[in-house]
Amino acid sequence: MSDPDAAPAPARRGGNGRAGRVAYDLDAVLAVAVQAFNERGYDATSMGELAERLGTSKSAIYYHVSGKQELLRLALERALGNLEALLQEPDGQPGGAPDAAAPSALERLERVIRGAVRVLVQELPFVTLLLRLRGNTDVEREALARRREFDHAVARLVEEAVADGALRSDVDARTATRLLFGMVNSLVEWYRPGGGLTADQLADAVVAMAFEGLRAQPGARR
Amino acid sequence: MSDPDAAPAPARRGGNGRAGRVAYDLDAVLAVAVQAFNERGYDATSMGELAERLGTSKSAIYYHVSGKQELLRLALERALGNLEALLQEPDGQPGGAPDAAAPSALERLERVIRGAVRVLVQELPFVTLLLRLRGNTDVEREALARRREFDHAVARLVEEAVADGALRSDVDARTATRLLFGMVNSLVEWYRPGGGLTADQLADAVVAMAFEGLRAQPGARR
């Protein structure tokens, strides 16, 4: 999968391109659009500005997509698809060996958290866009519904872990889930790759704070 | 201070109003505007829609404010003023007695966290607007600069508490601060007053999760 932030520059055509002709494919248009939506906001970003950023005209964009809303829909599909895959394969990576014993709810929760951090980092602009939706249009409302279903699935994991006695029960499970993913989701507001913090270090910090808290524990190896 | 969510209905005039005439004052206009900005986004909200929500005309709004940007500026001023006051009086409430010993950095941090939760709850729509800014205009950039200064002040508290040995040192202080306020700020995305969770209970949950973590500790009274 291409990194949308890395190369907003136009890609040269494949074998069927005319000599030296620079063209944009859908992925390049989408990458630039998502970056612009995140910087300025979806509503504040005009098709004219997208054309400027791409060094082309509005009409050229309409050749690739049916309109501004389809750009949004494609971007949200990518973010949601990656997040939903976490729930299908809670190991964090597909194709894992058939596990020994079934993992506990707490173990599954930690894997989902680490997976979510990984997806947020790998698909940063797309997930950023998803997390800032307001639900103004049908496209946005459909995406928000899918996001809510993801949240509910995580909440069920938290409740299960509380029932197991693995998580504290004096904080409501729903509240804990929301605070937990409030912390995870806030990554998109400040994390930037290449800033001296790898995705794994970030996941470690999130899991440590979420499960053990920030307070120094006397005698603990910290 | 009036509650902007509670009464979007027009307020009757004071002593100088003509008999029975319904009018809007600046506070009523601001309350409706902030609610609309949060629901639909600032850019996606037109002055025409504000007029519709107020049951009046666009011109009537322009009588009260110079334009759409001033509505934004007034709302952000209210949110920032309340947050900045937390740093001046870290007791959480003004007029506290001159304290005995100077509180530790950890104690001051907890007071700021509880104060921030209180401000978020009490001024929910205004802080929500602040936290969703993108920095498209001068008004927004000025507000973002003030917000960054607030964040930096909290980060200095965290660093001080780490230096005291009160907070764990295996998580970078900057990262910890960002995760901490990512958790706090996420409240605006889901907390609604009257939902069975008081501001104090919420602050307890935030402080418990931030400092002690979610994991059940064997033998601990939880």
Add this chain to the structure above:
DNA sequence: GTCTATATACCGATAGAC
């Protein structure tokens, strides 16, 4: 596939009557 030109609609803001 990309261009220029344009159709159509809505935006923020203002003018002037009442």
Add this chain to the structure above:
DNA sequence: GTCTATCGGTATATAGAC
């Protein structure tokens, strides 16, 4: 203080040449 009418600007999207 609120109204109707309208200004100038810009938005999305399309038409048709090349």
